[in-house]
Amino acid sequence: MILLLGASGYVGSAFCSLFEKKEIPYLAVSRENSENYAADRIYALIKETGATFLINAAGYTGKPNVDACEVEKAECLLGNAVLPGALRNACEVANIPWGHVSSGCIYTGRHTDGRGFMEDDAPNFSFRTNNSSFYSGTKALGEEVLNGANQCYIWRLRIPFDHRDSPRNYLTKLMTYRQLLDAENSVSHLEDFVTACLACWEKKVPFGIYNLTNPGTITTREVVALLKQHLTPDKEYSFFTDEAEFMQVAAKTPRSNCAMDTSKSEAAGVAMRPVHDALIDSLKNWQPAD
Amino acid sequence: MILLLGASGYVGSAFCSLFEKKEIPYLAVSRENSENYAADRIYALIKETGATFLINAAGYTGKPNVDACEVEKAECLLGNAVLPGALRNACEVANIPWGHVSSGCIYTGRHTDGRGFMEDDAPNFSFRTNNSSFYSGTKALGEEVLNGANQCYIWRLRIPFDHRDSPRNYLTKLMTYRQLLDAENSVSHLEDFVTACLACWEKKVPFGIYNLTNPGTITTREVVALLKQHLTPDKEYSFFTDEAEFMQVAAKTPRSNCAMDTSKSEAAGVAMRPVHDALIDSLKNWQPAD
Numbered sequence: 001m002i003l004l005l006g007a008s009g010y011v012g013s014a015f016c017s018l019f020e021k022k023e024i025p026y027l028a029v030s031r032e033n034s035e036n037y038a039a040d041r042i043y044a045l046i047k048e049t050g051a052t053f054l055i056n057a058a059g060y061t062g063k064p065n066v067d068a069c070e071v072e073k074a075e076c077l078l079g080n081a082v083l084p085g086a087l088r089n090a091c092e093v094a095n096i097p098w099g100h101v102s103s104g105c106i107y108t109g110r111h112t113d114g115r116g117f118m119e120d121d122a123p124n125f126s127f128r129t130n131n132s133s134f135y136s137g138t139k140a141l142g143e144e145v146l147n148g149a150n151q152c153y154i155w156r157l158r159i160p161f162d163h164r165d166s167p168r169n170y171l172t173k174l175m176t177y178r179q180l181l182d183a184e185n186s187v188s189h190l191e192d193f194v195t196a197c198l199a200c201w202e203k204k205v206p207f208g209i210y211n212l213t214n215p216g217t218i219t220t221r222e223v224v225a226l227l228k229q230h231l232t233p234d235k236e237y238s239f240f241t242d243e244a245e246f247m248q249v250a251a252k253t254p255r256s257n258c259a260m261d262t263s264k265s266e267a268a269g270v271a272m273r274p275v276h277d278a279l280i281d282s283l284k285n286w287q288p289a290d
Numbered sequence: 291m292i293l294l295l296g297a298s299g300y301v302g303s304a305f306c307s308l309f310e311k312k313e314i315p316y317l318a319v320s321r322e323n324s325e326n327y328a329a330d331r332i333y334a335l336i337k338e339t340g341a342t343f344l345i346n347a348a349g350y351t352g353k354p355n356v357d358a359c360e361v362e363k364a365e366c367l368l369g370n371a372v373l374p375g376a377l378r379n380a381c382e383v384a385n386i387p388w389g390h391v392s393s394g395c396i397y398t399g400r401h402t403d404g405r406g407f408m409e410d411d412a413p414n415f416s417f418r419t420n421n422s423s424f425y426s427g428t429k430a431l432g433e434e435v436l437n438g439a440n441q442c443y444i445w446r447l448r449i450p451f452d453h454r455d456s457p458r459n460y461l462t463k464l465m466t467y468r469q470l471l472d473a474e475n476s477v478s479h480l481e482d483f484v485t486a487c488l489a490c491w492e493k494k495v496p497f498g499i500y501n502l503t504n505p506g507t508i509t510t511r512e513v514v515a516l517l518k519q520h521l522t523p524d525k526e527y528s529f530f531t532d533e534a535e536f537m538q539v540a541a542k543t544p545r546s547n548c549a550m551d552t553s554k555s556e557a558a559g560v561a562m563r564p565v566h567d568a569l570i571d572s573l574k575n576w577q578p579a580d
Contacts, residue, residue: 073435074375085364127417145363
């Protein structure tokens with residue numbers, strides 16, 4: 001059985017749906033019954049339940065968006081950098097494998113020669129490069145805390161979306177924001193992502209970091225073109241002139257926009273669909289919120 | 291009455307001694323009865339006890355030295371950056387003033403024109419400048435977490451010492467380390483430091499950051515000369531050739547060596563003795579460990 005932290009969140013809920021579909025037994029670990037995620041309590045839960053795998057889908061992303069992390073700094077550090085360390089300790093003492101949902105938001109842009117970022121590239125959007133949001137800083141620290149961990153997967157998600165209308169869904173965001181910033185990004189179809197995470201464990205691929213985005217990149221304008229084609233033919237979308245205007249008008253802290261290299265996950269046999277296929281599939285099967 | 295966190299530590303013990311000497315009522319808050327220092331538990335303690343001031347002398351410094359923080363990263367972040375944020379929340383909701391023991395170890399060297407670092411100088415030995423120990427990174431993040439806090443003192447300590455032999459005492463360290471690195475530093479006499487902290491509150495000096503080191507700086511070789519003069523006339527002290535040799539032979543992570551400007555605390559009327567006076571006084575009244 002699998003212990004799942006952060007089960008009530010956007011990513012955690014997708015893990016729950018996948019486990020139910022595949023009839024995999026799991027226990028959702030709430031913040032309350034883990035006593036603020038203390039390592040000894042997590043260790044005890046592993047022993048009590050006989051869990052053979054643990055997934056950390058808990059994290060602090062900020063509501064309604066990443067700007068909130070500029071205010072709630074301590075909570076953000078606790079959720080994104082301290083908690084992974086406590087889980088590492090618990091899983092290493094219990095000697096079970098586990099996986100941590102990290103983020104590609106620790107990068108910005110792409111390599112000067114055009115390549116996307118690889119798993120072992122040093123973050124270039126973090127506290128250490130002193131150009132990032134507080135959120136990205138804490139996610140990069142979370143990966144530092146897990147450096148050298150035993151039996152640990154680090155799964156990097158980027159800008160999740162699927163076919164279900166939700167305030168956390170990238171497609172919903174694009175349809176509801178008053179104004180958009182055009183940027184090129186690697187993005188992750190949510191079900192593709194959790195399926196790839198679980199496949200890492202099921203297929204026993206080597207432990208380590210995996211960029212789990214849909215192969216390829218897409219610009220905001222390209223996604224808007226798909227939205228108009230499939231879902232909102234009459235809606236007018238408005239764009240900021242550039243990032244400077246976006247930062248001045250709409251944001252408190254810089255956003256990560258980046259291209260990820262997915263060749264490692266492809267070679268390991270846990271590849272996701274090409275990004276355009278995943279986006280079009282989500283739009284064709286769009287389910288409005290109730 | 292005062293709530294004191296970290297009362298069992300080196301700095302916390304000095305606060306306890308001071309409170310007892312001055313007959314100031316206080317309660318030592320242990321990690322256990324504060325449930326990992328959760329903000330709501332601290333808030334409840336403030337309300338239960340009617341505390342009118344809180345002092346945070348808790349922190350994660352690494353045993354036997356700061357190199358340990360390179361391994362225990364999550365604990366270090368929790369103790370030095372998350373805890374201050376929880377205390378800030380608790381004290382702001384309870385509307386009481388409080389003080390946090392920070393560190394001058396977020397700086398290295400001195401200004402190019404020779405001046406020491408002022409309270410509002412940006413740290414130059416931190417995650418953001420990407421040249422520091424993990425410990426210094428977390429202490430600088432702790433100050434970031436407290437940026438803009440209400441009714442909050444941030445007291446910067448540096449390399450504490452006094453007349454009592456102790457593994458945490460700078461003078462004991464110099465007498466027991468096999469080899470020393472010559473460096474220039476501002477340092478803090480422990481009783482002078484806690485007295486200055488308390489004076490901030492008693493004298494109602496404006497809230498904010500205070501460098502609480504003994505005015506002036508001293509080099510390791512100068513301290514060794516004083517040690518030989520007053521305490522260990524026959525002992526031979528051995529020095530590393532330079533910092534490169536020190537890093538290669540004895541250390542895993544760089545140390546902060548820096549000069550602090552103390553004019554703000556002097557102007558506020560919470561000055562400490564000149565560094566040479568405090569050192570000579572400690573050596574003349576030296577108490578060996580039992």
